Amino acid sequence: MDIKRVDEIIDKYNAEEGALIQILLQLQSENHWLPKEVLARVSERLNVPMSRIQHITTFYKAFSLVPKGRHQVRVCMGTACHVRGAPRVLDRLEDIVGIRPGETDMDLKFSLETVNCLGCCALGPVVEVDGKTYGRVSPSQVDVVINQYE
Amino acid sequence: MKEITLQIDGKEIRARDGMTVLEAASKVGIQIPTLCYHEALEPYGGCRLCTVEVEERGRTNLVASCLYPVAEGLIVRTRTPKVDKLRKTILELLLAHAPDSPILEEYAKEYGAKKDRFEKHPSFCILCGLCVRYCAEVKKANALSFISRGTSREINFIPEISSKVCWDCKECFPLCPTSYLQAAYVLTQGLYSQEPPFEVKGLKGVTAC
Ligand code: SF4
Ligand code: FES
Numbered sequence: 635m636d637i638k639r640v641d642e643i644i645d646k647y648n649a650e651e652g653a654l655i656q657i658l659l660q661l662q663s664e665n666h667w668l669p670k671e672v673l674a675r676v677s678e679r680l681n682v683p684m685s686r687i688q689h690i691t692t693f694y695k696a697f698s699l700v701p702k703g704r705h706q707v708r709v710c711m712g713t714a715c716h717v718r719g720a721p722r723v724l725d726r727l728e729d730i731v732g733i734r735p736g737e738t739d740m741d742l743k744f745s746l747e748t749v750n751c752l753g754c755c756a757l758g759p760v761v762e763v764d765g766k767t768y769g770r771v772s773p774s775q776v777d778v779v780i781n782q783y784e
Numbered sequence: 785m786k787e788i789t790l791q792i793d794g795k796e797i798r799a800r801d802g803m804t805v806l807e808a809a810s811k812v813g814i815q816i817p818t819l820c821y822h823e824a825l826e827p828y829g830g831c832r833l834c835t836v837e838v839e840e841r842g843r844t845n846l847v848a849s850c851l852y853p854v855a856e857g858l859i860v861r862t863r864t865p866k867v868d869k870l871r872k873t874i875l876e877l878l879l880a881h882a883p884d885s886p887i888l889e890e891y892a893k894e895y896g897a898k899k900d901r902f903e904k905h906p907s908f909c910i911l912c913g914l915c916v917r918y919c920a921e922v923k924k925a926n927a928l929s930f931i932s933r934g935t936s937r938e939i940n941f942i943p944e945i946s947s948k949v950c951w952d953c954k955e956c957f958p959l960c961p962t963s964y965l966q967a968a969y970v971l972t973q974g975l976y977s978q979e980p981p982f983e984v985k986g987l988k989g990v991t992a993c
Contacts, residue, residue, distance in 0.1 A: 684942050685920065685929035692931040 635665045635672050637756045642704075644679045651680050655690065658697060666702040703738045703745040705732070708762040710750045714755035719773070723759045724748065726773040730780050743783070790858040805849040816862050817871065817891055819878075819961055821850045825921050830913050830979040833874050833891070842963055846870065868895060873886040874977045876901040878910045882962040885910070908952055908964035909939060915956040915965050928968075939968055943976035 643660050647653035657676060662668055668691060677684045709715075709724045728734055731744045738745045741769040752760050757769030761779060767780050786801040799808035804827065809816055819831040829851045836849045839859040846866070861867070875897035877880050879888055883899050883906070892899070911930070916939060919927050927946040928939055939951070950969060957966055 642875065666971035683920070684945065685916075685926040688931055688940065689929040693933045 635661070635669060637671070637675060639664070640672050640675050641679070644676065649679050651682055654680060654682055654687070655694075657745065658687075658691060662697055666704065666706075667698040667700060701738060701742060701744050705744050706763050707744055707746050707780075708749045708752070709735070709746070709760060710752045710758065710760040710762070712751035712758075714751075715758035715760055716777075718758040720759040722773045723761065723771050726776040727761070727780070730777060765781070788854050788856050790854050792860040793862055799854045801854070803837060803854050805838070805847075805852045805854055805858075808854050809860070811817060816860060817894075818850060819887070819910065820914060822914055822918070822959065824865065825914070826916050827851050828913055828917065830911065831874070831878075833871055835867060835870055835874075837864050837867055841922070844884040854943050871895050872897045875968065880905050881907045881911050882964070885962040887961045890896065907938070908962050908967070909929060910961060911937060914961075915939060918956045918959055923949075923953060923955065925953070938966070941972040943972055946972055947976050 640661065643657055643664075647657050654676070654725055656667065657680070661672055661676070665672070673684065673687050673691070674740045676682070676764045677687055689772050691699060707727065711720055711726060716781070724735070728748065731738050731746060733744065733746050735746050735748045749762075752762055752767065752770060754760060754767065754769065757767070761776070763779065763783060769776075770780065788799050788801055788803075790797055790799060791809065792805070792812070792814055795812065795814075797808055797812055799811070799929070806816055806818065806821065813947055814884075816834050816836060818834045820828045821834065827850045829848045832848055835846050836852075837860070838847050838852065838938045839861075840857070842856065849862075872895040874893055875888060875892050876899075878885075879892060879897060880902040882888060883904065888910075891897070913930070914993045916929055918953045919925050920929075925945065926942075927949055930937055931940040932938060946969065957969075960966070
């Protein structure tokens with residue numbers, strides 16, 4: 635990530651210590667993950683020790699310290715989705731993108747993750763890509779969903 | 785400063801307003817077991833071993849004495865069957881993580897805690913935070929911190945900082961109730977003295993675990 639852009643985001647919050655999480659969240663959403671140099675810059679500009687940044691970025695699941703793909707795929711494994719066949723949907727997804735939950739593919743295209751409830755159980759099994767929700771997904775429809783993404 | 789009178793284990797005790805029950809008790813020589821308390825650090829309330837029974841306006845409650853402020857007319861009991869049982873369980877849970885910690889063994893004897901009550905999870909660190917807080921609050925070096933959360937929480941040295949400052953300090957080592965701190969430091973040193981074992985930039989096909 636461009637350090638100039640990092641500085642811009644920090645300046646937007648007047649490099650305030652209290653805005654640390656907001657700044658990290660914005661960096662995360664623009665870059666999909668938080669490289670070490672970016673965190674070092676935040677630490678330096680906000681005058682917050684690296685230890686605290688490390689503590690926060692490993693505490694919240696919203697942050698990633700390893701590269702993430704351009705598209706974030708979430709498969710719901712909650713009870714309702716589970717009984718409606720989510721494991722088979724996940725199997726099919728793993729086959730197509732070639733990675734398992736928690737992983738990112740070689741081209742940094744997809745990151746796959748399982749979640750425990752997306753809050754729309756009536757639509758199960760639910761798959762979410764970049765915040766867009768796909769309901770009643772059958773294993774055979776997974777290809778159609780995934781192929782839309784570049 | 786306002787003077788306050790309270791009762792601890794049947795004794796009338798004078799304390800200053802703003803003191804904690806633990807401080808008031810230790811001033812008159814009443815021992816309360818602690819693990820995460822250190823007089824140079826902000827109270828933390830992480831281990832709950834210092835739990836005591838307090839009675840206020842006829843209501844009793846179990847509180848962490850290292851955090852609980854003294855109050856006029858407060859009645860404190862530091863050893864009741866309930867308190868002892870609680871401490872025993874806390875010790876047994878911690879012993880599942882650090883079975884060879886000398887201080888845990890000592891307390892275990894006193895409270896009759898058994899090492900093998902709970903299934904072993906030898907993480908060795910009991911997450912008292914003494915090392916992390918000492919480094920941040922007293923030394924202001926911030927060489928290590930907790931990472932992750934819940935059951936996967938652990939301490940982590942920041943190699944860039946610890947390789948510069950820790951060797952000449954090591955003041956946190958004797959604070960650790962187990963030997964984990966030292967082991968974690970040695971491991972960090974070992975990994976960092978060679979080239980960093982992994983290349984972060986442009987890493988492909990990685991696992992986020
Ligand atoms: S390493 Fe030792 S001092 Fe540090 S948190 Fe763990 S048990 Fe406490
Ligand atoms: S000493 Fe009070 S909670 Fe640890």
